[in-house]
Amino acid sequence: MRRWNGWGDDQFSLDLPEQGGDFLSARIGGGTALPDAALDHVCAQVPESRLPVDPLVTDLIDKSPEVRVRHARGQSLADWLALRSGDIGLFPDGVALPQTNTDVRALLQYARDHDVHLIPYGGGTSVAGHINPVEQGKPVLTVSLAQMKRLLDIDRQSQIATFGAGTPGPLVESQLRAHGYTLGHFPQSFELSTIGGWVASRSSGQQSLRYGRIEQLFAGGRIETLQGTLDIPTIPASSAGPDIREMILGSEGRLGLITEVNVRISKLPEQESFHVVFFPDWEQARTAARKLVQNRVALSMLRLSNPIETETQLALAGHPRLIGLLERFLSLRGADTGKCMMTFGVTGSKAQCRATLAEARKLCGRYQGVYTGTRLGAKWAEKRFTMPYLREALWQMGYAVDTLETATDWDNVDNLMGKMESCLRNGLADKNESTHVFTHLSHFYGQGCSIYTTYVFRVADNYQETLVRWQHLKNTTSEVIVRNRGTISHQHGVGKDHAPFLSVEKGQLGMQAITALTQSFDPSGLLNPKTLLD
Amino acid sequence: MRRWNGWGDDQFSLDLPEQGGDFLSARIGGGTALPDAALDHVCAQVPESRLPVDPLVTDLIDKSPEVRVRHARGQSLADWLALRSGDIGLFPDGVALPQTNTDVRALLQYARDHDVHLIPYGGGTSVAGHINPVEQGKPVLTVSLAQMKRLLDIDRQSQIATFGAGTPGPLVESQLRAHGYTLGHFPQSFELSTIGGWVASRSSGQQSLRYGRIEQLFAGGRIETLQGTLDIPTIPASSAGPDIREMILGSEGRLGLITEVNVRISKLPEQESFHVVFFPDWEQARTAARKLVQNRVALSMLRLSNPIETETQLALAGHPRLIGLLERFLSLRGADTGKCMMTFGVTGSKAQCRATLAEARKLCGRYQGVYTGTRLGAKWAEKRFTMPYLREALWQMGYAVDTLETATDWDNVDNLMGKMESCLRNGLADKNESTHVFTHLSHFYGQGCSIYTTYVFRVADNYQETLVRWQHLKNTTSEVIVRNRGTISHQHGVGKDHAPFLSVEKGQLGMQAITALTQSFDPSGLLNPKTLLD
CATH class of the missing domain: 3.30.43.10 (Uridine Diphospho-n-acetylenolpyruvylglucosamine Reductase, domain 2)
Known part of the structure; x- marks a missing residue:
């Protein structure tokens, strides 16, 4: 249960x-x-x-x-x-x-x-x-919306599927798989989160590099509003005025209840594999990742851990003997202290996978990347949706764990990551407490990438003080994010927690535009108050 | 001049x-x-x-x-x-x-x-x-905005360039080329249309398959409004509420004046070539085109002419002896009456081009495509922006030429194209006039494609009657488009001519949302009245 x-x-x-x-x-x-x-x-x-x-x-x-x-x-x-x-x-x-x-x-x-x-x-x-x-x-x-969880229609020619909005990730994929298709949207919350929730919160999945964010997958649908039913027809692309889809995406329940979602699906790929490369340092690793995406190497997934995350992941992986062997192997090839782990996915036809893998390995080699094959990548794939369970294990040991995430342009990635980590790392110094902080980049664009920072701290001796500590870390670092050209969220949404930080990136007029929309659909403010707009 | x-x-x-x-x-x-x-x-x-x-x-x-x-x-x-x-x-x-x-x-x-x-x-x-x-x-x-036509900034790491909104296509590309970059946005109006106009009207370029539509290229910018300045920061992607960029895209001057545009640029490709394949019939040709895009063959451009457009293009190409030779060659290989011409572009690194070309040729072969090399493709590339000049030549001969364009899902492409062509072909029958009508598909998505239909008719013996004839063809066919699941425009925008047809696809609530936005920015309706919303 x-x-x-x-x-x-x-x-x-x-x-x-x-x-x-x-x-x-x-x-x-x-x-x-x-x-x-x-x-x-x-x-x-x-x-x-x-x-x-x-x-x-x-x-x-x-x-x-x-x-x-x-x-x-x-x-x-x-x-x-x-x-x-x-x-x-x-x-x-x-x-x-x-x-x-x-x-x-x-x-x-x-x-x-x-x-x-x-x-x-x-x-x-x-x-x-x-x-x-x-x-x-x-x-x-x-x-x-939990009862509205069925695949309602599938158009194989147009590769459009229609789902009840409450369909959770596993039921989306299993119902499509039966027909030979996939949506390819895999957020870490996949086990429980729903297709309607993905749209409402502008979600992004781990393989967005191939399949796109939910913005690219959401083709239309039905939204029940206080003003009546809004049906958004499926049209591949249009220049006919502002896009209504884009007003619903990220509306977080303020405009209406999404009940049906049309999504763009893909044939199940012939092949898929995940590969791991280690780089000697962050500079080489980050540059290789940027070049992979800017050179349009057709990877399906890319994730780059910074040195502390790499160290942490290897330490938490178990199997110390095997990890020891791996580290000796890497050390001989120049990836020692300061090394960074990159995981990438290759998905498609056999010919596409062969070409893409060759291209990716060649490019990584140019930045001293040491290719280690698919073993660690397979481990990542196996555990990709179970990581949230680790929170429970840590909790039992007296540790609280949370994440902060953003996205920014490439020229600002190091600056912002550094400031976020430092704010978190020193945030509890006046309580004489330390925070363990590490980061990966996990969604890549020609223009920049997401920054996903995890922090672990000890719970205090009571709940009240633990909450105070968390709020301090969360709020100061959120402020650092929006004051340094980051979005308040790349993939988690605004909700009530991020609402106070939204206006920095939207500007006064952007906030006014969103407010005009919500007031038009819900003049009395009955739908999800204080979410998105506080 | x-x-x-x-x-x-x-x-x-x-x-x-x-x-x-x-x-x-x-x-x-x-x-x-x-x-x-x-x-x-x-x-x-x-x-x-x-x-x-x-x-x-x-x-x-x-x-x-x-x-x-x-x-x-x-x-x-x-x-x-x-x-x-x-x-x-x-x-x-x-x-x-x-x-x-x-x-x-x-x-x-x-x-x-x-x-x-x-x-x-x-x-x-x-x-x-x-x-x-x-x-x-x-x-x-x-x-x-003609005086605001300079490249204002270029960030090589983030591959973002900032332009004055009045910069026309050739100045966008030449200023970027000097730095080794391209925007890759090539609408047929490229010679004269501007980067701000592309954003305001949600434009799409001939190589959108590689570079994306203007929605994907527009990273942010400055819009001067009656309520003040709206600055949209460049953020690679965000889940922080509805996207303000998407409200400006297609706003057609109703929200404010776009003055600066940040765009996502790419390094100039190592290689680029355009290839032509002929298919024996429409069914094979359209299926091959759909499979190329649904199988993610990384083409940079794709265009498929239906039989009448193919025939028309070959007839209008000049060089009857060479065309005769080509047609004999094709006929021997099964592409005779009813044949369809496909042009595709291959762009990228040498390795990418090699792999993509091989994949594309293999797939086309499966649908009886006859590959003819790059000669006709090079001709297309040479003339890609000068086709509008043909209107002048036809005008001097007493012919009026116009186009109607839309996009729809794959399952509806034949139905809609057939109805559009038939409406245009028979539209002047009661005047005892014929219309020459032909179509190509030119922007491809997993879900569907654009339909671009050209029609030529004789001018009447006075302007008034010529306008009446055109209005009849335009309005009846526009009605056919929106009543048959097509967008009123895939790439030309709404303006005043398409405004009466917009509500079919947006719905009453969608229209209300757009109106709420325009009223929020321009409560007195001073900006571009009757455009977008009539």
Whole structure:
């Protein structure tokens, strides 16, 4: 069953190898776990629902405490601390589970008639507070699209598939695979996040280099709004005015509820493999990565770890003997202290894969890259969606882990990465605490790339202080990001957590434009208030 | 000097080979040219300017009749008929030529202070009425960005270049070429159209398969609006809410005046070549084209002519002996009556070109494609920007030529192309006139492609009737397009001519969203009224 107070399925866990614990302990000290609250204890705190009764929607709404608890929070570290402490504060007044567009329209009618706030809910995987209720003196109804999870149509000639918006990643892929197709959208949250959530939050998957971000995959769909139904037809490309798709992408539930999504699909590739190359230092590694994408080497995936992430990954991998052998092999070839690990994917027809791999290896060689084959790449592929489970293992050891991510132009990558890491690394110095910080670049464009920074710190001896520490790290580093030409989010979205930082990159007029859109669709502000625009 | 009443430079002309005239005459009858009005005759009709005097902008504005005539119309067939007949109707009350952002802000201030309508003007190449004044009882000032035509900055690492918005195609490419870069945006209007116009109208270039449409190339920029300056920062990709870039793209001057454009540039390729393959029939040809793009064969350009376009192009090419030899060669290999010509481009490093060409030839062979090498492809490349001059040659022979274009999903391409061609072919039957109609597909996506249909008809014995005939063909076929899942424009934009057809694809709520945006930026409707939204 799904874990109510953390990530994923409670029957699955990932252990940190012993060496991993030692590695962290040596860097930031040993941890002491905080006590977890029990589900029934939390359920007992859930107040009576304020939702007005209306026969129109009675059958659609579940007001039971456990369901309300399970839909109260996402997966940000603040959410995590709230859930583990049991101090959740606010709960939705009920959870609706519509099955059809008619149901969704009835819920919108209900919201309008009774002045109820609606929160659209996909997989509940937000790490930016998208689905958290806020107190505004009105009843809050969370609308889960979980029942709308079917492949509704597939057009093989046009390679367009239509899904119910609540379809989670594995069901998207398995339903397509049965027909010989793939969407190719693989965010780390793939196990739980949904196709509608990807659109609403402008998601990006690990193989965006081949398949594109969700912006490129989203071909059209249906959005139920307070003003009626918005149908966006599938058209390959158009110069007919501003693109309505692009207004829905990233709208985070403020314009309406996405109920159906048309996506551009691809035939399952003939071949796919993931390869690992080590570079002697960051300068060579980063330059090689930039050249790979600027020279249009047709990789399907690219990820580059900086020296500390490389060291951390090797330490946390387990198998110390094998890793030792690998490190000796690399050292003899010039990749020693300071080395950086690059993982790349090659996908397509046999001929395409052969040509691309040859081109990639040749280019990496020019920057002293040491090619190590597909063994580590296969490991990466195997674990690509289970990494969030590591948070649970770390939590049990008294460590909190979180990530901050952005994207910026190539000329600014080192500057911004350096400032983010340094802000996080020194952020708890006045508490005499250290933070372990490392980064990879994982989405590449001719113009620049994403920067994905992970930080681990010890929990304090109480929840309140742990939250204060996290908020300090999060807020100061978010400020560093937007003041240094980074977007407040490359792939997680805005939600409530990033909303205060949005105006720096959008500008006053950009904010005004987004506000004009939300007011046009939702003049009373009933949909997901305080998300996107605070 | 630029032709005041037609396309391009008046020192350059393109002749139709004799066989071309015979070919058309056999199909739609011989033409008789209509008399052209003289420039001084038209200038004499220009009324006194209604622009209020304001020292803030006096030096920026030219009110001379000739300049006003030269900025009164674009390049649609209706514009062409107006210019050739001399019956132009409306003229702007003046033309401003700002040099700086400060100048543009002064012009916006002037518009606000004196209730003057502004029309942003790039290269004046619109074929949809973007820059034509409309009578609304207010003075109209056309703002030409022609003086803002410099490369302002180039960031080699991030491959971003910044241009003044009025920079025309050849100056974009020549200024980049000096640094070893290309933008790769080559619309047929390249000679005259500008980088700001490309953004404002969501333009697409002939090599969009490699370089992307302007949506992919536009990285950010500066837009001067009535509410202040909107600066869009360059960020490679972001999930931070709706994308402001996508609101400016296709805004057609309704939100503000684009003054600076940041674009994503590429290193000049090592190699480039264009190849021609003939297929025995449309079914094989269209399937091969679809497979090329769905299989991600990395072509830089792809164009597929249907049988009538293929026949027409060969007839109009001149060199009947050589063409005869080619046709015998093709006929022996199965491509005879009904054959279709495909042109494709291969661009990149030597290794990439070699691999892509091999892949493309192999795939074409599977559909009975007969490869003929690069000779015809080189001809295409040589003439790619001069085709609009052919309109002049046809005009002198008494023929009017125009195009209609759209895009749709693969499953609908034949249906829509057939209906468009048939509507045009039979459109003048009740006048006992024939229309020569042919089509190519020229922009390819996994999901579908563009459909670009050309039609030639004889001018009537007066301008008025010629315009009536054109309007009938244009309007009935535009209706066919939007009622059959096509966009009203894949690459020409909306302007005033397509505005009545826009709501079918955007829907009532989509129109409301665009209106909300324009009202937010321009509540009094001073900017380019009746364009985009009628």
